[in-house]
Amino acid sequence: MLGGEFLQRDESANAIFTPEGLSSEARLMGRTAEEFLKKAVLPHVERIEAHDIELMAELMHQAGDLGLLGAEVPVAYGGFGIDNCTGALIAEKLNWQQSFALSHEAHTVIATLPLQYFGSHALKAKYLPKLASGEWIGSFGLSEAGSGSDALGAQTRAELSPDGQHWVLNGGKMWITNTAFAQLFTVFAKVDGEKFSCFMVEAGTPGLSYGKEEHKLGMKGTSTRRLILENVQIPVENLVGEVGKGHYAAFCALNMGRFKLEAGAVGGIKETLAVCATYANQRKQFNRTLGSFGMIQAKLGSICARLFALESAVYRLAGALDSVFEGIDPTADDAPQRYHHAAEEYAIECSIVKVVGSELYSWATDEAIQIHGGYGYTEEFPVARAWRDQRLLRIGEGANEIVRPIIVNTLLRRAKQGRLDLSAQLSTCGLKRAGLQLLQLLVETFGAALAEEQEALGAVSDIISAAYCYESAALRTEKLKGTPQENARLCTALYLHESQTAALALASLVLTRCHADPATTASVLAELQPDSTTDTIALRRLLAGTVLNGERYPFG
Incomplete structure (x- = not known):
């Protein structure tokens, strides 16, 4: 399925990649990154937070010695040539010290990829080996x-x-x-x-x-x-x-940067959830642990469900990216054209995970501070630092207020080019069907003036984004077995209910703005009605119980 086609029709579970499908080689690279973070980076958090730039430079060079800077650079230019799925796992494992993670991402993605994708063979041969080894940053x-x-x-x-x-x-x-x-x-x-x-x-x-x-x-x-x-x-x-074609390099790098930053966010939110679970088990108030209170369980359950959907979407996207990058010869004359096509194909999905991931990370770390109470407001616990650091993700690689309209505008541009048929209602997913109806309504209502309707475009973008994440979670659930599948079902059911509830308000905003007729209004809202029999309190409590028992995210 090509970029944006998820909105037209439903995908099959066997066609998507999930993190459970990571190879043994990928998991080894992930463990290398995780061990490096724990042994070389995290012991120096105080020095890093004190802006010890010499230390950060040294850590980057150490990462280069382990192959963590050249993992995705082609073998022909001194790297390992790993795939995007493995690259996502590395980003995930490095995220808990976000200053290091950002330095790593700036080097390996946005600084390296323009050269790797569009540079001449001579220019790549001159610089890529130095970047891959960490000799140069x-x-x-x-x-x-x-x-x-x-x-x-x-x-x-x-x-x-x-x-x-x-x-x-x-x-x-x-x-x-x-x-x-x-x-x-x-x-x-x-x-x-x-x-x-x-x-x-x-x-x-x-x-x-x-x-x-x-x-x-x-x-x-x-x-x-x-x-x-x-x-x-x-x-x-x-x-x-x-x-005159520098925008190819810039936008392709930003697409991949959005994907990689949110792969990192997956790891950061996992650690945030684990820290909260441990604290909620240890901290007592009114002779009870915090984790025994319903409002704390509600926070943990929702973080877990939304994280499951984000993780599913990120690795689905990673697999899709690998399908278009596969087979590119980085030394061939047509490499720039093929890299451009590959990095641009899933621009919509890269933008979706960027918005969803950055805002989930922001919300999750804010809730983490709330769970920790006064201690969360101090630097003695890691959640304050996590909250401060993640705030950049809603700004970097394109502010979310820019990226939301990009999602919708790219869909419309591809429809105009004949790459997508947005008039086809082939999906059974209510979020998708509502998103398409609202998008068509906006085009019919505002025409050439649509660009000025940013609030409505943002609302439709959020519904479409929720549809992609929900479908990713549902398809992954279908592939899982045993206890993980039961937990996944809880996550997917809760995520769907929360998404539909939010989408009703978003859709109402658009329908009102467009002065939609009663039939259209009823049709759209019917697609978004949550199941009234779903007990979301019970779902959150069940998920929270699993998180608290293991003091960790219950997948992977």
């Missing part, structure tokens, strides 16, 4: 003071030197991760002020300098500075891809 320079989510609004310029041997870059980049210890920067600039393009810039190049370290709410262990370019001359061959 990479950084990604896209955002500017005046252009964040509006990436194409960048003002940094690139001019060809009179002798045609160099590109001369002038401008500035903002919020650049790994700046202090990076040796290579992936920088985006407009050739002649118009043609958005991508370049590789080495640290130490004359005219390249950095601002001071940003004083941030979270991710305190990362190096985040401005990148200042003043007549920076780089070799003409350091252009990545073609002039």
Whole structure:
């Protein structure tokens, strides 16, 4: 099933990838990442939080020695060439120290992939082995003071030197991760002020300098500075891809970055849930453990159910990505075209997990602080740090307010191109059917002015996103056996009920805005009616009991 087609028709369980299908080799890589985090990173949390940048640089180089920086770089360029499913597991296992996880993601995904996907063979041979080994650390320079989510609004310029041997870059980049210890920067600039393009810039190049370290709410262990370019001359061959096509590199990197950040979020939420369960078992109030109170159980049960849906969606997406990346020869002349197609195909699903994952992480860590009470508000427990750090995920790789409309607009664009038929109602899923009806209603009502209806677009996007996550959870449940399947059924039933309840309010907003007729209103709302016999209190308590008994997320 190609990107976006999930909305048109139902998928079969055997056609999707689930985390239970990870290979023994993938699990070994996951254990390597997990052990590295526990032994090399977590013992130094205080130094990381104190902004010890030299330590972070050393940890990155150690990760390189273990193959954790070049795992997804092709073998031809010094990496291991692992698949996206394994890459997702590595991201998951590294997330509990989010400063390190972000430094790792900035290097392995957004700094490396533009070069890997679109660079010439000579440019890849020059730089990828150094990035894969950790000899060099990479950084990604896209955002500017005046252009964040509006990436194409960048003002940094690139001019060809009179002798045609160099590109001369002038401008500035903002919020650049790994700046202090990076040796290579992936920088985006407009050739002649118009043609958005991508370049590789080495640290130490004359005219390249950095601002001071940003004083941030979270991710305190990362190096985040401005990148200042003043007549920076780089070799003409350091252009990545073609002039005027830098947006290919930027958007493909962002798609994969959204996917990887939320694979990491899966791991972070698992740890958050485990910490909460342990605390709820140990902490007593009114001569009872916190975990025995219904309101605490409600929080744990909902976190577990929503996490199951997110995890199912992330690994389903990972498997889908592998299906389109498989068989690409990174040294072939057509590699850039094939990489572009592969990284763009599931842009909708990458955007879905980005919004769902970042907002679930935000909500889960907020609830974790609430479960811990006053202790959660202190730095003695890890949930305060988790809450501060995860807050970036709703902003980074495109703010969620931008990404929500991207989901809907990409669906509409593909329909216009003939890649999707949004008029077909082939699914039995009420969330999908309602999402399609509402999308069609918006198009009919607002036409060319639809872009200005962001609130309604966001509402439809959320319904479509819930449909993807619910179906992912339901299909995974179908594949499971025994006790895991029983727990999965509880998660899926609760997630569906919560999603339908939320979708009713979202749909009402859209229907009212469109002045929908009674028949249309009734048709849409009927698709979203939760089963009135579902006892959600009982579902949350059952799931909470499982979480508390094991003091962990009950899958994997």
